[in-house]
Amino acid sequence: MSPVSKGRKRKPGNRARKTGTRRERPGVSASPLEMKLPEHGVDVAAYLEDLPPQASVDEIQEVLDRRMFVMPYYGTTIRGEDYPRLNPADPDERRLLIEGEHPEYHDALADPAWDGEIDGVNPRLHLAMHEVIANQLWADDPPEAWRAARRLRGQGTDRHDVLHELMGVMVEHMHPTVVRHEPFDPEAYRRALNGLGGDSAAVAGRPPSHKTYRIKVSIAGSEPMIWRRLSLPGDTTLDVLHRVIQVAFGWEDCHLHAFEAKGRRYAAMTYEPLEGALDERAVTLAELAPRKSSRLRYTYDFGDDWVHDIVVEATEPMRGEPTVVCLDAGRAGPPEDSGGVWGYLDLLEAVADPAHPEHDDRLEWLGEGFDPAAVDRDAINAMLAACGSSMTGTAL
Known part of the structure; x- marks a missing residue:
C-alpha cells in the first residue's frame, strides 16, 4: 500500500468529528x-x-x-x-x-x-x-x-x-x-x-548550511504517539519540508497547511493566501531551527487540525550528496478526514470493538487492511527517493 495514497472511501457524513473552519486550497484539478x-x-x-x-x-x-x-x-x-x-x-x-x-x-x-x-x-x-x-x-x-x-x-x-x-x-x-x-x-x-530581498533565506548564491538535520516530527495529542524521525539538509525550504511530511505520514495534500516558528506563520502563496502568512518557499529549516532542540510546528487540515510538532534532535556536517531519509517511525499515519486526533481515536475504538454500534460502518470506510500500529518505513523512503531532487531543497 502506498504511504501517500491509501485509496480510502469518504467517511459517512453522520460521523462525529471535531468542528473547525475549513478553507480548501484551490488546487489544480485533473483538468x-x-x-x-x-x-x-x-x-x-x-x-x-x-x-x-x-x-x-x-x-x-x-x-x-x-x-x-x-x-x-x-x-x-x-x-x-x-x-x-x-x-x-x-x-x-x-x-x-x-x-x-x-x-x-x-x-x-x-x-x-x-x-x-x-x-x-x-x-x-x-x-x-x-x-x-x-x-x-x-x-x-x-x-x-x-x-x-x-x-x-x-x-x-x-x-x-x-x-x-x-x-x-x-x-x-x-x-x-x-x-x-x-x-x-x-x-x-x-x-x-x-x-534583492537579501535578508531572505531564498537569496540565490546564499552560503549553504552544509549541515544535515535530524528531526523528529510527532502528531500532537496522539496516543500512542505517531511520529517520524527524518534526516534532511538544513537548507530544506518549508515548502519542501511540507512535501516531506506529507509523504512521511501518508497524507494526501488535499487541505491547507501552515508552519509556525518564532512567532510567525508560513504557508503556500496560493490564490487565497492565509492572512498574515509569509511565503514558505522563502525560508529554510536551518534559519528557523538553527540548533539542537529548536522547534517549529506544522498544522495540516484546519478542520481536523493535525498539529505536527517538529524538534531538531541533532545537526552534523553534511557528508556526500544531500538526501532525505526516514530513519525511524512509529505507527501508521491517520486516514484523511478522520476528524483529528480525537476523531481518529474514536474511529480506532469503534473498529476494534465488534460490539460498537458504528463498528461495521467505520470498518467499511477504513478498510480491513488498515493496521494503526504498522508503518512501512521502506515504502516511505522509496516514495521520498522517487520524488528525487525536489526533496533535497535544491529544486523548488
Whole structure:
C-alpha cells in the first residue's frame, strides 16, 4: 500500500468529528485548463495557454502562482470606460490591465501633450517599467525576477511594493543604456535581482548550511504517539519540508497547511493566501531551527487540525550528496478526514470493538487492511527517493 495514497472511501457524513473552519486550497484539478479561478471565475486557460501538455501538476501550480501575481485581475475601468473581460495572457490587454491599476495617471496618459510628473513620478515611464517587469515575470525570463519577488513576498512585502522594488532595479540598470547609450548588461541585472530581498533565506548564491538535520516530527495529542524521525539538509525550504511530511505520514495534500516558528506563520502563496502568512518557499529549516532542540510546528487540515510538532534532535556536517531519509517511525499515519486526533481515536475504538454500534460502518470506510500500529518505513523512503531532487531543497 502506498504511504501517500491509501485509496480510502469518504467517511459517512453522520460521523462525529471535531468542528473547525475549513478553507480548501484551490488546487489544480485533473483538468486544469477547465478550472475557474475562485474569486472571479476567469478561465485558468488564460494563464496556462502556452504550457506544454506534459507539464506536471507542480509546474502548472508554479505558473499559476507566478502569473496570478503578475495580474490577478481580468477587468478594469479606464477614464469611465469599462473593460469587463480582458485576457491577461495577451500583452496588449495586459497593458490595459496595468494602466487600470493606476487611475491617478489616467488623465495625464490621455493627453499626448502632457509631460511632467505626478508626486515625483513620470506616469509614462512608470507604466512602461511596470509593463516590462510584468512581461518578465509572466515569461519567467529572467527567472531571477520571480525568485526576487518570492523573497520579498516571504518577508511580508505586498504585491504593489514588490513590483516597485523590481522596477527600481530595472530603472537603475536601464539608465546607462537610455542616457549614455551603453549596452545593457543582462548579467549585472540578474546579479542585482539576486541581491534583492537579501535578508531572505531564498537569496540565490546564499552560503549553504552544509549541515544535515535530524528531526523528529510527532502528531500532537496522539496516543500512542505517531511520529517520524527524518534526516534532511538544513537548507530544506518549508515548502519542501511540507512535501516531506506529507509523504512521511501518508497524507494526501488535499487541505491547507501552515508552519509556525518564532512567532510567525508560513504557508503556500496560493490564490487565497492565509492572512498574515509569509511565503514558505522563502525560508529554510536551518534559519528557523538553527540548533539542537529548536522547534517549529506544522498544522495540516484546519478542520481536523493535525498539529505536527517538529524538534531538531541533532545537526552534523553534511557528508556526500544531500538526501532525505526516514530513519525511524512509529505507527501508521491517520486516514484523511478522520476528524483529528480525537476523531481518529474514536474511529480506532469503534473498529476494534465488534460490539460498537458504528463498528461495521467505520470498518467499511477504513478498510480491513488498515493496521494503526504498522508503518512501512521502506515504502516511505522509496516514495521520498522517487520524488528525487525536489526533496533535497535544491529544486523548488
